[in-house]
Amino acid sequence: MSGHSKWANIKHRKGAQDAKRAKMFTRITKEIQIAVKEGGPDPETNPRLRLAVQNARSVNMPKDNINRAIAKASEVGSESLQEITFEGYGPGGVAVFLECMTDNNNRTVGAVRSIFNKRGGSLGTNGSLSFLFDRKGVFQVVKKDDMDLEELELELIDAGAQEIEMDEELIVVTTEMEDFGAVQKKLDELGVEVENASLQRIPNSYKELDLETAKKFLRMIDEFEDNEDVQNVYHNLEMTDELAKALESE
Incomplete structure (x- = not known):
């Protein structure tokens, strides 16, 4: 778990500084909608929905937004979201695992492949990095x-x-x-x-990069996180003290 709390702390502060609230709300709304489709609209009997609502409240998402997302997902014929994952490598050979929710599989596949290619990474086959x-x-x-x-x-x-x-x-x-x-x-x-x-x-293992390659890798991660179809981005870049200081000073 080396570096795990450092990542959490930096992302926590960065999130507060950037206040990417709209994007955060979009992701939580998707999570609420897919949870409702999966287990029904009652948080008391749907653990996944209960968790999504809890996270929505923790970022001060208005109650009306939460209720609207639940109601929308409960409607017959409402937008159907699909969960898909991607695995690949970024600059320096760091592993990347993406969790996405999308209503257009082709759009998401194209966008993810484009970011990998543009940023010097490579998209792998599903299951190749899950270990x-x-x-x-x-x-x-x-x-x-x-x-x-x-x-x-x-x-x-x-x-x-x-x-x-x-x-x-x-x-x-x-x-x-x-x-x-x-x-x-x-x-x-x-x-x-x-x-x-x-x-x-x-x-379960981490890869250390020199500062410049690490920054290049993180620019790719930022691009993934800016994509509205991408819910979560995971990677195994080692958070060195040097990299932590460089990120905190930005």
């Missing part, structure tokens, strides 16, 4: 002054937390996929405010 990533539950919790961190850590370990990383701003809790629900329930019971909770693909 490099493990499915884990990840919770991001903002540190509060009144938290008893030692007690919180013990409670979460009892609930199934595999790893807990802390820095000045964030607590990042990682679980095995099957323990995700139990840890989520424990955080709810403790009244801990979760900023973001999701099932992620965590690299």
Whole structure:
């Protein structure tokens, strides 16, 4: 998990600075809609929808927007979204795994291939890189002054937390996929405010690049993240102290 909390912290601050709220809302809306299609419109009986609504609230998405997304997905003949994934390599041979939601498969395939080609990467076949990533539950919790961190850590370990990383701003809790629900329930019971909770693909090994190649790679990642069909981008670039400082100074 080397570098995991550093990435979380930098993305947390960068997100606050950039305030890419509209794009964030679009992605969460898609997640809500596909969750409704999959398990129905009631968050109480649909865990995926409950999680999407929780994440929507954590970024201050208006309640009307959430209800509208649920209602739209519940309509007969509403837009049908498809989940697709892509795997490939970026500059320096760093592995990239993309999760997308789209209503036009050809458009998304074309856009993803174009970004890989333009940025010096290569699109691989599905399944070729999945061995490099493990499915884990990840919770991001903002540190509060009144938290008893030692007690919180013990409670979460009892609930199934595999790893807990802390820095000045964030607590990042990682679980095995099957323990995700139990840890989520424990955080709810403790009244801990979760900023973001999701099932992620965590690299089981990392690749270090020189600073210039790393920056080139991250420009490709930024382009993927700017594409509205791309929901999540995962990669195994090692976050070195040198790269962290360079990103924080930008």
